[in-house]
Amino acid sequence: MSTNTNISSETDDNVTTPLIQRPTRHRYTLYHLSTFILTFVSYAMLHAARKVFSNVKSTMAEEWSPVANETIRPIKPDNIWNQTRLFNSPGDATIFLGVLDALFMFSYATGLFISGIIGDRFDLRIVLCSGMIVTAIMIFLFGVLSEWLHIYKAAWYISFWILNGLAQSTGWPCVVAIMGNCRGLIFGIWSACASVGNIFGAALAASFLTYGYEYPFLVCTVLLICCAIICFFAIIPSPADVGMEIKHVNTSTEETTTRVNDRETGEETEIIVKTSESTATKPITFFRAWVLPGVAMYSLCYACLKLVNYSFFFWLPFYLHAKFRWQESDADLLSTLYDVGGIIGGIVGGLISDLVGLRSIVVVPALLTAIPMLFVFSGLANDKTANGVVMTVTGVFIGGPANMISAAITADLGRQEILAASDQALSTVTGIVDGTGSFGAAIGQVLIPLIEKRWKDWRFVFYFFVLMTFVTCCCILPLFIRECKIAINKIKTRYAAHRQRNYDTI
Amino acid sequence: MMKFSIISILFVFINGEFEMKNLCTDRNATSKSVIDYCKSQNGSLEFRCCFLSNSTNILAIDLTEMHLNKVPDLIEFTNLINVTMMDLRLNPQLKSSDKDDFLGMKYLDYLFLPEQYSCPGEKRIWQVINKTTDPIGIVCMHQKDFCTNSTDTCIEPNSYCVSNGPNHFLCLCKNGYYGYKCLRYGQFRIGIFFGISITVTVILSILFYVTQRRHVKKD
Numbered sequence: 034m035s036t037n038t039n040i041s042s043e044t045d046d047n048v049t050t051p052l053i054q055r056p057t058r059h060r061y062t063l064y065h066l067s068t069f070i071l072t073f074v075s076y077a078m079l080h081a082a083r084k085v086f087s088n089v090k091s092t093m094a095e096e097w098s099p100v101a102n103e104t105i106r107p108i109k110p111d112n113i114w115n116q117t118r119l120f121n122s123p124g125d126a127t128i129f130l131g132v133l134d135a136l137f138m139f140s141y142a143t144g145l146f147i148s149g150i151i152g153d154r155f156d157l158r159i160v161l162c163s164g165m166i167v168t169a170i171m172i173f174l175f176g177v178l179s180e181w182l183h184i185y186k187a188a189w190y191i192s193f194w195i196l197n198g199l200a201q202s203t204g205w206p207c208v209v210a211i212m213g214n215c216r217g218l219i220f221g222i223w224s225a226c227a228s229v230g231n232i233f234g235a236a237l238a239a240s241f242l243t244y245g246y247e248y249p250f251l252v253c254t255v256l257l258i259c260c261a262i263i264c265f266f267a268i269i270p271s272p273a274d275v276g277m278e279i280k281h282v283n284t285s286t287e288e289t290t291t292r293v294n295d296r297e298t299g300e301e302t303e304i305i306v307k308t309s310e311s312t313a314t315k316p317i318t319f320f321r322a323w324v325l326p327g328v329a330m331y332s333l334c335y336a337c338l339k340l341v342n343y344s345f346f347f348w349l350p351f352y353l354h355a356k357f358r359w360q361e362s363d364a365d366l367l368s369t370l371y372d373v374g375g376i377i378g379g380i381v382g383g384l385i386s387d388l389v390g391l392r393s394i395v396v397v398p399a400l401l402t403a404i405p406m407l408f409v410f411s412g413l414a415n416d417k418t419a420n421g422v423v424m425t426v427t428g429v430f431i432g433g434p435a436n437m438i439s440a441a442i443t444a445d446l447g448r449q450e451i452l453a454a455s456d457q458a459l460s461t462v463t464g465i466v467d468g469t470g471s472f473g474a475a476i477g478q479v480l481i482p483l484i485e486k487r488w489k490d491w492r493f494v495f496y497f498f499v500l501m502t503f504v505t506c507c508c509i510l511p512l513f514i515r516e517c518k519i520a521i522n523k524i525k526t527r528y529a530a531h532r533q534r535n536y537d538t539i
Numbered sequence: 540m541m542k543f544s545i546i547s548i549l550f551v552f553i554n555g556e557f558e559m560k561n562l563c564t565d566r567n568a569t570s571k572s573v574i575d576y577c578k579s580q581n582g583s584l585e586f587r588c589c590f591l592s593n594s595t596n597i598l599a600i601d602l603t604e605m606h607l608n609k610v611p612d613l614i615e616f617t618n619l620i621n622v623t624m625m626d627l628r629l630n631p632q633l634k635s636s637d638k639d640d641f642l643g644m645k646y647l648d649y650l651f652l653p654e655q656y657s658c659p660g661e662k663r664i665w666q667v668i669n670k671t672t673d674p675i676g677i678v679c680m681h682q683k684d685f686c687t688n689s690t691d692t693c694i695e696p697n698s699y700c701v702s703n704g705p706n707h708f709l710c711l712c713k714n715g716y717y718g719y720k721c722l723r724y725g726q727f728r729i730g731i732f733f734g735i736s737i738t739v740t741v742i743l744s745i746l747f748y749v750t751q752r753r754h755v756k757k758d
Contacts, residue, residue: 096719108710244727259740267747
């Protein structure tokens with residue numbers, strides 16, 4: 034962390050702009066690669082479990098109810114067509130499934146705050162692995178056992194899905210904290226893990242659904258447990274554990290001599306102090322994490338953005354079916370395109386902001402571009418190609434910033450200079466930002482059907498999305514203005530230095 | 540008191556017994572159609588019912604003048620499953636209930652009904668419908684296959700139609716499909732799946748442990 038104190042002190046005295054930690058040397062070892070892959074796969078698996086549920090929902094609704102819309106004569110035999118296992122019609126079951134989704138989001142959001150705090154206090158590896166195993170067990174009980182033992186009870190489903198939400202919340206803070214400990218990696222590519230998880234989950238559901246809706250859940254359970262076991266034996270939560278941290282501390286103290294060269298005699302004690310400090314880190318308190326600069330602002334902004342992102346992604350198939358009468362498979366394919374757009378946006382945005390060194394000047398323009406895209410999308414005709422293209426582009430400009438905020442920016446916030454080198458804050462900060470975001474998404478889950486029912490027109494839902502995107506931009510406006518000034522300063526100094534050099538050579 | 544309860548239980552038991560055998564052992568068959576049919580099929584008449592040799596299932600039954608309110612169903616009288624001729628005339632109180640009358644009587648070819656009760660399904664189901672005079676009633680002859688004559692039978696995917704008596708049908712699952720609403724197809728290979736995942740997990744765990752966590756320094 035001390036690597037970058039001198040970079041920020043050049044430009045701004047009150048350190049309110051969290052700048053990216055640019056490593057002095059990019060040292061990609063096997064350890065970096067394995068951490069990248071393991072955290073990527075773990076979170077992708079957790080997210081896949083969520084997506085599996087989304088995709089098997091309609092089959093579950095069918096299994097829970099008798100045949101709907103019976104013509105003049107009821108269809109026999111009863112044991113194949115007319116068992117009222119839980120609901121009287123697939124329509125009732127669908128409402129219940131929507132309720133389950135909202136409950137999941139609220140419990141996930143609550144769990145994120147708690148998991149963030151836990152992650153900073155215990156071994157990240159243990160928290161992550163136990164979270165994955167508990168999720169696996171919950172999914173098994175929810176989807177597999179209930180079908181094998183024919184336990185069709187609403188209370189059963191509700192309680193296990195809420196517990197699943199709490200267990201899944203351990204994933205994100207832990208993986209971000211592990212990745213954050215390992216500096217110098219390309220967060221942009223890594224932040225695609227959620228979308229990759231979605232695509233994998235959709236593939237799982239599609240492949241195994243024909244055997245019965247409980248089999249995608251079973252496959253997920255087994256894969257999660259296997260992943261947890263592998264991660265338990267493989268993940269190294271922090272470079273310090275394998276002795277890599279010491280190298281970084283050495284290089285950083287070399288940098289600080291340029292600033293504190295009158296304390297050269299004290300330098301050696303500094304090194305010793307730093308190494309002992311890095312092994313005795315203390316976790317930050319929850320309230321101190323909230324008042325860190327940038328955390329509250331980004332949390333609020335992420336709440337609005339995640340509302341749009343999640344609701345868009347989630348209600349999209351339903352909207353397409355309601356407006357254009359598309360088949361479920363077509364609608365699912367289109368929401369996959371939105372995911373793909375999110376991946377591209379996250380990678381490109383992450384790379385650009387890594388190179389430039391500033392984050393919000395990439396996020397805000399992207400969001401402002403998204404607003405007209407939303408208007409365009411709401412007015413589109415029933416053309417699959419046009420919808421697909423606009424969908425992907427919208428995904429780039431909304432999903433991209435969302436991915437960036439949830440991964441790269443959160444990691445910056447959790448490792449900023451204002452924290453003493455001894456503070457473990459990354460997991461807590463991740464928990465806070467993503468927790469607020471998920472609450473926003475959960476509220477959106479409840480609001481969207483209400484808006485649609487009240488005004489009977491999906492255009493109002495899109496206007497609501499536009500409003501939320503605009504509020505997101507407003508939340509990070511102060512930061513954006515500050516970063517613009519820094520960028521302009523940088524360009525000016527570079528231009529001046531260039532002119533100076535030209536002048537010297539003449 | 541005890542005597543009364545014992546007698547009432549006995550009464551119910553005997554009544555129940557009567558219920559079971561009520562169909563056949565009331566009196567001799569009087570319907571000419573049933574008697575002629577039984578003779579032509581080389582069956583043996585036992586009071587009202589005609590049995591084929593070596594079978595407990597009724598071939599033809601004469602239910603005239605039985606003061607029936609509803610058509611006897613297969614749940615109560617399981618040996619009606621293969622009945623080919625049924626004479627229900629001279630039952631003025633007989634009421635039709637479309638949902639479960641004649642449910643399951645797939646082989647019913649000659650159905651004699653009292654005049655207040657029309658042939659179930661009319662011309663859609665029966666090839667020939669005539670009036671009879673001795674006794675007065677209607678005769679419905681030769682059941683048509685329900686599925687081939689109706690368009691809106693099994694609209695659910697993966698199911699096919701099978702006739703199940705006059706004006707009744709079943710939707711069974713097509714070949715390979717099974718389970719509730721015929722939603723399932725194929726068998727999930729649990730053995731292979733677990734085998735592969737456990738093997739891969741063990742291999743990767745050992746590999747990663749040896750290359751990674753072995754170097755972890757315990758402070």
